[in-house]
Amino acid sequence: MARELKVGLLGGGSWGTTVASLVARNAPTTLWARSEDTVAEINCDHTNRRYLPDARLTASLRATTELAEAVGGADVIVFGVPSQVTRATAAAIRPFIRPWVPIISLAKGFELSTGKRMTEVIGEELPGHPLGVLTGPNLAKEIMSGLAAAAVLAMDDDVIVRELQDLFRTGLFRVYTNDDPVGAELGGALKNIFAIATGMGDALGAGVNTRSALLTRSQAEMMRLGVALGARAETLMGLAGMGDLLATCTSPQSRNRTVGLELGSGKTIEQVLASMSQVAEGVKSVGPVWEMACARGIELPIVREVYAVVHEGAPATSAFRGLLSTAAGSEAEPG
Numbered sequence: 267m268a269r270e271l272k273v274g275l276l277g278g279g280s281w282g283t284t285v286a287s288l289v290a291r292n293a294p295t296t297l298w299a300r301s302e303d304t305v306a307e308i309n310c311d312h313t314n315r316r317y318l319p320d321a322r323l324t325a326s327l328r329a330t331t332e333l334a335e336a337v338g339g340a341d342v343i344v345f346g347v348p349s350q351v352t353r354a355t356a357a358a359i360r361p362f363i364r365p366w367v368p369i370i371s372l373a374k375g376f377e378l379s380t381g382k383r384m385t386e387v388i389g390e391e392l393p394g395h396p397l398g399v400l401t402g403p404n405l406a407k408e409i410m411s412g413l414a415a416a417a418v419l420a421m422d423d424d425v426i427v428r429e430l431q432d433l434f435r436t437g438l439f440r441v442y443t444n445d446d447p448v449g450a451e452l453g454g455a456l457k458n459i460f461a462i463a464t465g466m467g468d469a470l471g472a473g474v475n476t477r478s479a480l481l482t483r484s485q486a487e488m489m490r491l492g493v494a495l496g497a498r499a500e501t502l503m504g505l506a507g508m509g510d511l512l513a514t515c516t517s518p519q520s521r522n523r524t525v526g527l528e529l530g531s532g533k534t535i536e537q538v539l540a541s542m543s544q545v546a547e548g549v550k551s552v553g554p555v556w557e558m559a560c561a562r563g564i565e566l567p568i569v570r571e572v573y574a575v576v577h578e579g580a581p582a583t584s585a586f587r588g589l590l591s592t593a594a595g596s597e598a599e600p601g
């Protein structure tokens with residue numbers, strides 16, 4: 267079934283290119299990227315050195331700068347652009363997308379101006395399409411270097427999700443189906459904030475005990491907010507939540523953890539962002555997440571401290587003093 271489907275993937279960065287290269291092994295795939303140089307390099311050399319310096323892409327992957335070419339004939343659309351440009355990209359493909367074509371989102375963030383999840387944003391711009399997310403502990407460079415990984419493909423429709431599962435999986439990329447797209451999407455977006463916190467802690471010399479405590483309390487915060495926003499707890503305990511939290515908070519490849527490391531070493535958020543050429547979604551997501559928590563009266567001490575460092579200019583050292591400043595109560599309680 268998957269071999270008959272044509273796939274259009276939007277976004278020529280690290281993850282869009284990686285997923286396009288995986289999917290191209292299973293189905294004809296066209297990747298849309300803005301840069302003519304990137305498109306020419308993918309088509310001629312089968313590489314995207316700016317984002318994936320050492321990777322060789324599947325030779326059959328085609329790239330284009332034309333949205334109509336990537337989207338017009340596609341049976342499945344995959345969104346691989348960063349969260350803050352997802353709405354504009356969805357609006358831009360409206361003239362080209364065919365009715366009822368399923369759309370899978372890869373992004374792990376919230377829209378800054380609305381706090382909405384990416385499938386909510388895409389659904390508003392492109393109503394009437396089955397929507398899903400592919401998410402999990404998936405560092406692009408590791409996957410392109412041939413190391414095994416697992417992900418969940420989460421959709422409400424259990425027939426379509428099984429058809430699409432074959433499209434994304436390869437020998438080393440295990441794809442599980444999941445029927446809680448809200449939970450899967452929330453896990454992927456929330457973990458980035460905790461990766462910033464972990465990076466700050468690591469830069470400040472946190473021990474393994476400290477990091478383990480921070481990760482465990484991060485998982486508790488993810489559960490507290492995620493469940494309030496409609497996630498199922500077991501999804502947040504799985505690959506899309508706990509799995510991705512572990513990968514992102516511990517990998518030197520994580521951009522979000524790197525932001526935390528730099529903040530912890532004393533740089534301002536402006537200095538950190540000026541030195542980065544790739545997206546770290548947690549920087550933008552922490553604002554809407556903190557607002558959602560405040561609006562619901564949900565206590566998220568780690569999110570609060572990351573928000574203070576990223577948006578209020580507080581030093582990273584004060585984040586850790588902040589986390590230790592309240593007396594610990596029951597483990598089931600915030601704090």
Ligand SMILES: NC(=O)c1ccc[n+]([C@@H]2O[C@H](COP(=O)([O-])OP(=O)(O)OC[C@H]3O[C@@H](n4cnc5c(N)ncnc54)[C@H](O)[C@@H]3O)[C@@H](O)[C@H]2O)c1
Binds near residue numbers: 280281405
């Ligand atoms: N890199 C990973 O390991 C990884 C893994 C899983 C999920 N993700 C998620 O995938 C999403 C994309 O991340 P990435 O790693 O590919 O980012 P990236 O920084 O590597 O690449 C971003 C891409 O988006 C493009 N872009 C930026 N602004 C654009 C616009 N206005 N219109 C069209 N394209 C635009 C850039 O040119 C670039 O090609 C993020 O939400 C990220 O959290 C990343």
Ligand SMILES: O=P(O)(O)OC[C@H](O)CO
Binds near residue numbers: 514
């Ligand atoms: O590099 P990061 O921090 O954006 O994380 C990449 C992936 O989301 C890890 O699963």
